[in-house]
Amino acid sequence: MSEPTAISPAPVVDQPDTDSWVHVAELKDLARRKRKQVTVGSCPVALFLVDDEVLAVDDTCIHQERSLAKGTLLNGQVICPGHQWKFDPRTGEAEDQDGRLATYAVQVTEEGAVLVAPQPVTPREATTSDSATHPAGR
Amino acid sequence: MNPVSEQTLVVVGAGHVAASAARALRRRGFAGPVVLIGDEPVGPYQRPHLSKERLSAGGDDGLWLLTPAWCEANDVTLCTNSTVERIAADTGSVLLADGSSIPADVVVLATGGRPRRLPGVEGERVHYIRTLADSDRLRERLSTGRRIGVLGGGFLGSEIAAAALGRGAEVVVFDRDPVLLARAMGADIGAALTGLHQRRGIDLRLGQAISEIRPSADGVTVVTESGRETVDDLVVCIGIQPNTEVAVSSGLVVGNGVEVDAQGRTSLPNVFAAGDVAAHDHPLYGRVRVEHVDVAQRQAAAIAATVAGRPSTAGDAHWFWTDQYDVNVQGLGLTGLRPTDTVVTRGSLADLDGTAFWLRDGLLVGGASIERGEDLSVARELMDLEIHVSAEQLADESVELEDLLEQEEVTV
Ligand SMILES: Cc1cc2nc3c(=O)[nH]c(=O)nc-3n(C[C@H](O)[C@H](O)[C@H](O)COP(=O)(O)OP(=O)(O)OC[C@H]3O[C@@H](n4cnc5c(N)ncnc54)[C@H](O)[C@@H]3O)c2cc1C
Numbered sequence: 001m002s003e004p005t006a007i008s009p010a011p012v013v014d015q016p017d018t019d020s021w022v023h024v025a026e027l028k029d030l031a032r033r034k035r036k037q038v039t040v041g042s043c044p045v046a047l048f049l050v051d052d053e054v055l056a057v058d059d060t061c062i063h064q065e066r067s068l069a070k071g072t073l074l075n076g077q078v079i080c081p082g083h084q085w086k087f088d089p090r091t092g093e094a095e096d097q098d099g100r101l102a103t104y105a106v107q108v109t110e111e112g113a114v115l116v117a118p119q120p121v122t123p124r125e126a127t128t129s130d131s132a133t134h135p136a137g138r
Numbered sequence: 139m140n141p142v143s144e145q146t147l148v149v150v151g152a153g154h155v156a157a158s159a160a161r162a163l164r165r166r167g168f169a170g171p172v173v174l175i176g177d178e179p180v181g182p183y184q185r186p187h188l189s190k191e192r193l194s195a196g197g198d199d200g201l202w203l204l205t206p207a208w209c210e211a212n213d214v215t216l217c218t219n220s221t222v223e224r225i226a227a228d229t230g231s232v233l234l235a236d237g238s239s240i241p242a243d244v245v246v247l248a249t250g251g252r253p254r255r256l257p258g259v260e261g262e263r264v265h266y267i268r269t270l271a272d273s274d275r276l277r278e279r280l281s282t283g284r285r286i287g288v289l290g291g292g293f294l295g296s297e298i299a300a301a302a303l304g305r306g307a308e309v310v311v312f313d314r315d316p317v318l319l320a321r322a323m324g325a326d327i328g329a330a331l332t333g334l335h336q337r338r339g340i341d342l343r344l345g346q347a348i349s350e351i352r353p354s355a356d357g358v359t360v361v362t363e364s365g366r367e368t369v370d371d372l373v374v375c376i377g378i379q380p381n382t383e384v385a386v387s388s389g390l391v392v393g394n395g396v397e398v399d400a401q402g403r404t405s406l407p408n409v410f411a412a413g414d415v416a417a418h419d420h421p422l423y424g425r426v427r428v429e430h431v432d433v434a435q436r437q438a439a440a441i442a443a444t445v446a447g448r449p450s451t452a453g454d455a456h457w458f459w460t461d462q463y464d465v466n467v468q469g470l471g472l473t474g475l476r477p478t479d480t481v482v483t484r485g486s487l488a489d490l491d492g493t494a495f496w497l498r499d500g501l502l503v504g505g506a507s508i509e510r511g512e513d514l515s516v517a518r519e520l521m522d523l524e525i526h527v528s529a530e531q532l533a534d535e536s537v538e539l540e541d542l543l544e545q546e547e548v549t550v
């Protein structure tokens with residue numbers, strides 16, 4: 001089993017407090033579908049494996065609360081199954097929409113344990129009103 | 139005349155196209171003034187809410203498409219309560235019914251459509267739903283103990299039936315088709331959604347022609363082959379007709395809608411049309427007029443890109459969604475289906491958890507899903523990349539659809 005203490009303390013001011021990393025999954029859980037819904041504290045979080053990097057954002061869509069882990073990962077973008085809004089899992093931003101998903105810091109230990117910091121790096125912001133459907137093509 | 143960079147763009151009709159065009163123009167760096175002229179008393183709003191959130195619960199969460207602050211910050215002028223009569227291309231202006239005129243170098247005609255009405259079926263107890271005012275008036279009638287009739291079991295009728303039931307009303311749906319939504323979404327999805335409405339308690343009177351409708355002071359009587367039914371209020375949802383009057387008086391070529399090319403250009407230079415009013419020459423489907431928000435938005439975005447200097451066409455597969463109760467239903471590419479296409483089912487449509495795919499010559503041409511929007515995201519990619527897939531792969535749930543994207547060079 002991995003120990004959260006195995007991770008070196010964060011040297012940079014912006015880094016989240018490493019004492020409370022939550023062990024949510026194993027890297028191998030993401031190998032096949034590249035996505036997984038986990039819970040951090042009481043908050044549903046979606047993990048995505050993009051270019052060998054694990055990214056974590058709110059699982060609950062800012063539009064109408066569908067689960068993004070049930071969505072599709074295409075070209076590094078997450079597409080919500082609800083109404084096909086597209087999100088960048090690195091920033092939590094929705095393409096051509098106001099609002100954003102919270103993003104969370106992720107660590108993967110040498111043993112392949114996926115740890116998520118419970119406090120978001122960037123907060124969730126509600127969407128105002130641009131569109132009920134996925135954004136018009138650029 | 140303004141220099142090219144400072145052209146004025148006027149959108150006639152302040153609905154979905156207007157809102158999307160305004161946003162896309164600014165995103166694209168269009169520098170000139172943008173004026174949206176609409177005949178409704180309010181600015182652009184989410185029309186789909188009118189048969190869903192707004193009808194069920196009132197309130198305006200997520201209703202407005204443009205905020206006054208955004209318009210102010212982006213030099214977008216919104217004129218409400220303003221009816222346009224004609225585009226005068228020769229003088230570069232848009233003429234209003236009140237006699238005033240607004241200068242315009244580029245015009246986007248986006249007047250949408252209006253409900254098709256039945257002659258003589260009018261009055262206090264009859265409803266046609268297109269505007270916020272229509273939806274708000276109907277909501278007042280949807281309450282416990284009232285019996286509401288819905289004529290037409292398409293998207294609008296079935297959504298309104300669900301909302302009415304949710305507000306405690308008794309609901310009767312009349313349609314001459316034996317299955318709800320089958321024409322739009324195929325027989326299997328139609329049957330699944332018909333079952334859903336039946337189980338929720340909608341009284342379905344399907345497969346019967348209506349011979350007479352008699353509105354009176356106490357109710358509306360609907361006469362079918364099998365008898366008569368009196369309801370407190372009747373909502374008539376039998377489709378729309380495009381608002382082509384402005385186009386006709388401006389001299390544009392009009393057939394089933396304003397005829398536009400793939401870029402959205404009408405028969406007059408610098409006049410474009412999009413949305414429900416436009417009969418678009420689609421690269422995949424040929425000339426077709428579609429009544430879906432996503433299509434309106436994509437057409438508006440393509441016009442905005444073209445006007446801002448990067449010629450674009452709206453050539454994507456058509457996509458739409460409908461929410462029936464808490465069940466999410468989506469369709470992709472259904473405009474172009476042919477009777478000879480092979481239908482393949484993945485999951486279980488009857489259990490409201492599945493997708494129907496349509497195949498032609500080993501290529502995916504469309505999909506419709508119940509509670510599986512994720513299948514359609516992959517389907518769009520499979521269609522765009524023209525990846526060959528087999529019926530067996532699509533039907534086999536142990537095959538991840540995303541994995542099909544990786545098998546690009548399959549020879550058939
Ligand atoms: C109740 C309802 C529910 C719907 N649900 C869905 C859904 O779930 N999914 C989906 O994809 N689509 C749905 N649609 C269809 C969708 O709303 C339309 O496709 C979309 O509104 C088209 O946008 P538009 O800009 O072409 O027209 P509109 O949004 O109708 O805007 C046109 C505007 O122009 C105004 N206008 C007309 N003539 C003039 C004139 N001479 N001068 C000034 N203004 C004028 C009209 O009053 C209107 O405000 C629904 C439609 C309705 C009515």
Ligand code: FES
Binds near residue numbers: 062065080
């Ligand atoms: S719920 Fe995510 S796009 Fe609608």
